[in-house]
Amino acid sequence: MKNNIKVQRAIHDMTQADLAVAIGVSRQTINAMEKNKYVPSTLLALKIARLFKKSVEDIFSLEDE
């Protein structure tokens, strides 16, 4: 699964730390997601989507294997 959290973050001019605080997770989590090392739970994906006012599919998408 890939995501464009980094792009969304740039659009909203947020640092990893800002985003982490905004959705109440650690900065490690944001970093790991951006590096595609961690697949977030549905709950966390929904929180991120709500923060950026996008649908979950606009931010997270399946990768063709």
Next chain:
Amino acid sequence: MKTNYLLPNKYKTIGWILFVLGIIIGIFLFFSDYESNALTIKVMSIHNDDAIFREENGFFKIIENSILDELAALAIIIGGLFVGFTKEKVEDEFIYKLRKDSLVWAIIFNYTILIFTIIFIYNFTFFDVLVFNMFTPLLFFIFRFNFLKHKSLNYEE
């Protein structure tokens, strides 16, 4: 992330202090061949089956023992549990996953080493392996968890 077995974050500092203190005393005892006589007091022994000091053998006897090694072991274990199982400042699903992964890794790594030492280490030297093995699962777990935690912080913006 809701977890019911983690202690509050404030226990982390005291955990580190106990853990490091215990390891220092432990290393000192190891190099002095456990022959320290410091803090010798009467203790309750549930069962004793010593080959040399036979007069102290039997069930539920009050015997004399230097409790420095017991204190060191307790400090390492209790300190280690505090360090490994207290909440992080921000506790979330990724940290939770790191902790679980580290725990699995530590158990597998520890027993792999133990298998190796069972095969290649014999006699009284193996006693040292047993002593170390009381603490290595916790040690590996703490090391791995903190290593991953710090590694997943680097590279920003």
